Each structure stands twice: as structure tokens, then as C-alpha cells.
Amino acid sequence: MARFFPSRSIIASTFSGHAVLLLLSLSALMIHADIQRIELVSGDVYEGELDQGMRTGQGRLERRDGAWYEGDFVNDQMHGAGTYTWADRRVYQGTFRHDKRHGVGALRWPNGNLYEGAFLENRRTGTGRFSWANNDIYEGQFLNDQMHGKGLYVWSDGQRYDGMFRDGVKSGRGILTWPTGNKYEGQFLEDQRHGLGVLYWSDGTTYQGLFALNQMNGFGVRTVPNEEAAFQRWRMGDLLEAWPIVESERCRLQIDSTPWMFSGSSCINGHAHGTGIAVSVDGQAYIVNGRFVLGRLVQGDRKTLPAPESP
Template sequence: MEYFGEIDLNYSKIGIGTLKSEFYQFNGFFDKNFPEGYGKEICNKIIYEGNFKQGLYDGYGILSFPNGRVYKGFFNKHMFHGQGELIGDEGNKYEGIWNQGILLEGKIVYVDGSFYKGTIKNNFLKNGIGSKFYYREQGVYIGNFLNNLRHGEGTFLYDNGSKFEGKWENNEFKQGNYHLKIENEEYFLNSGFWINKIKKGIEQRYFFQEKGLYKGEFLNGKMNGFGIFKYANGNVYEGQWKDNLFQGDGIFYFKPQDQFRKGDVYNGQFQKGKFQGFGCYLNNKQNKYFIGKNYKLQIYFLFYLICRFLGK
């Protein structure tokens, strides 16, 4: 390595200097040959800028990796230690109190807008008591987690007032009390009503996990044929089913209170529970229509005329 900077009478690096080689460079302060105090280090494209102590990251600093991962916070002997925030290469953000490189307690913000607060174990697993806001379901769970799953006593609250309170196992609601608010209807039930006793039938009410209320046809204990599913969060699906999934023609209504899809409607084909095939999509917020496969063909005016004609 080459060194450019200040030295003492014993030729030890001290004061401001630069130490570099083909894959390494440090610019900053030295004391007794080691980086000490503030400096910037680049090693194999990994960049650290912050405080050093006897050559190790110690105190506040920012560590950036080539894959996009960034940590901002406190270090102790090269380890994340104390208050800090890590932005993962997948886009999730982990912030809270760290101990020797492990996040013990804090907050995880996911790329889809969901977030979790509570106790955390190795590999950022949710374990113990905590709360998580679910963006897609528009609700929050408060209670016990085990290996990232809702497990033990807990309560799931939807923003429309629906509530599931009781015992959970591996993310599924098993036993407790339910208060469902769907459109202008309310249901107060206990876990004795949760058991699936319907094997085949038409126009029957049936609860499916913690998601909501189903009314329609069954085959071999699964939703098959025509049926209406009113979700606990306010969304509604009306159409064809196959083995508990949307399959064929149907209409999906997003609840009016949805943050981004306020009152949007999709009318078309479904494959294995997803919008897939030919259909039309009404963007209620922008007052625009989409027509085509997977509503990617945005022929607004033509579709508007078609919808107006069909609606007469």
C-alpha cells in the first residue's frame, strides 16, 4: 500500500493522510498507523464514511454496498450497534436498536407499504409481540408472531371497523370472536361458526379464513361455480370460482375508501385469482377507462363509448 500524509518521528502514520492500493483507499485521520476519528474508506466498492477507532468502524457512520444496501447509524468494532437504519437490496427498511449486528427491536417497512413494529430475531424474523400494518388488506394486526407468521393471541383490525380477535396459527385465524362490517351489514360471530360444514351446495354463507364472507356455490368443500365474496376490508368480488380462486368471468369492486384505487372496478376475465385475459378497468379517481388484456391497452375514448352503449 502507498501512504501520503503526515507521520511522526517514528514514521508512524498520524494526522491527515491517504492510504491506498489497487482495491482499497482510505482518506482521513490516522493515529499510530490506524484510522482514527473521521474518515472515508473504499474497499472492493464497499464505501464507509464516518467515525473510526483503532482502524475499526466505531461511532456514527454510513456503509454502502454495491448491491444498493445502505446502513446509516452507529457501529461498535465494525458491527451495527445502537440506533440505526438498514435499507436492504430488496427495498425493505429495517430500523431500530441493533446489538452486535442483530436488530433486536424496531420497525420494518416493506416495499409494498406494509410495516411492522415489535420484537425481531435473526434474519429479521418477526417473533414475539408486535404490530404490523398490511397495505393490501388495509388493516393492522396486533399480537403475537412466530417466524414472521401471526401465531398465538392477537387481533386483526380493518380500517372499515371489522375485527378478528382470538387465537391464530400459522397466519390463519382459528378461534375467537369476529365483528364483520361489510357494506351496510354487520355480523357478530364466534369461532363455533367458523368450522366448514358445507361440502356441496348453492346460496350458502361460508367464512373463509379471516378474509370475509362468501355466498355462492360449492363443490368438494371448495368455492366452485358462481359466488360473491365480500372481503372484510370492503372489497367485493362477484363471478366464477374454481377451487377457491377467481376463475373465468367476474367483477372486482375496490372499496371506496381504498387509498389508491378508490371505487375502481375491473370487469373481465380471471385466471387463478388474478386479473388475466380480456377485460375492462374503470379508474374512478382519474375517470378513465381501460380495455384489453390485463387492461394494458388504454383505448379510453373507444371503451368509454362502448361502456356508454352497453349501459343504455
């Protein structure tokens, strides 16, 4: 429906956005309701549909800072499907809710980075995919613009991490695989191997034990193909002690009907006796500073190691 205005300037304002409509004419001016041009108090310019003086429907908003938006409006707000382009040429294409990126969309940076996925009140939150200009790719959960939750990160060189993230870095349980074929499976903290885990080498060697700051640190079991397994003690990547894991007839020890290796103060009548270290022959558990009496554990805290994959 066409609207007619007298031949003088007309200023119309709304409660939301304080839009100012300036119409100058020497005679009666006919303006179609579906396409109108509004200059806002802020200096932004809107061209599009209005409903009862409010930006509602399809339109284009050009901001003073050089950004612009094209898409749906409801009650003077970006709401629905649209495209927002910043002055620095970042581009978001997707859904909006009450002037914010909300729902599903794609955000592209001028350098080639691209995020596709869920948004919540302007932030990348939910399930999404982020690809970097250097060909790194992450697919998984996001929270407040950070990788957070379960996800898969693949580097351009072939390295990959499948596991938990927290605040943008690897934290929690995950699997890190190198292009060489080496692999770590276990706990991470603040982007580093930290806690219990298993490290696999491509030649078949494994280490199952404790890590700190990407280093073997504490007790663990190292297994090398065609060699005896060894129980080891490490300090930040330096090997301090090692004991071969073999059952000794001279100093037998069984816990829960499972044979254990014992290295301690003494053996009596062929049985482990006194204080020392014990490791299950299968390398799945160990006891440090245990107390033993004639082949029986009477005091000590048994620690379990993560089991390596079957060959």
C-alpha cells in the same frame, strides 16, 4: 520541520505495523514530516503524516486488495473520522476506533443499499436506518448487523410493521398493516403471526385469539359488523367449531358479576351446570373444559383474549 537523510537507502521500522520506509536518493533528500510515503511489509502503501515513525494524523492507506482509506490515523491505526472504500466499491464514511468502524457512520453498497447509524467494532449495532435499493426502509435498533429490538419496517408496496425484531426477523409484539387496510396486532415468532393477537379486516370484521405460523389456530372470537359474535375453534386456518356468543336465559352463567355464554352438558333451573365451554359476552375471556355447578365456575382455567380497538 524538514528532515534530511543521507544519499543511501534508509530502512526504518516501527513496533506497530512493521512499516518499512524506503528512501532512495543520489544526494541528500529533504522530506517534510507532514506528508510521507511508506510501503508496508504487507504491500500496502501509506501516504500521510507520521509521528515518531508511526502513522498518526491525516493520511491515505492503499491496500494490496484494492481497498483504500482516507482519514485520521493514531498509532498506525485508522482512528477518528475517515472514508474506507472496498475493492467491490462498498463505501463507509464515518468514525473509526482502533482500525474498526465504530461510532456513527454511513455504509453504502454498490447496488444502492444504504445504512446510516451506529457501529460497534465493525458491526451495525445501536440505532440506525437501512434503506434498500427497492425502496424498503427500516428504522430502529440493530445488533450485530441484524435488525434487533424495536423498529419500523416499511415495504415499498406500503405494507408496514412496527414492533419487535430478533436476529433480523419479526419476533415479539408488533403491528403489521397491509395496504388494503387490514391489520394484525399481537405476537410474532420468527417472522410469522404466532401467539395471541387481533386481526382486523377493512370491512370492520375482527378476530381476537390464537395464531400459529400465520394461521388462526386454537380458540378465538370473531366479530362481524351487524352480526352476533362467535366463539370459534381453528386448526391451522381451518374452522372446526363455532358457537354464537349470546347470554341464554335458559342457561345463565355469571363470573365476577359479568354475564357469560355457556355451551355444555346441561342446565338446571336456568343455570349452567356440568362441563363445557364458557365465553364472556364481551368476548374478552373464555374457559375450555370448565366445570360448573348451578351457574358457578368451580374448576377451569380462564384465558384472556386481547381486546380489539374501539371503533
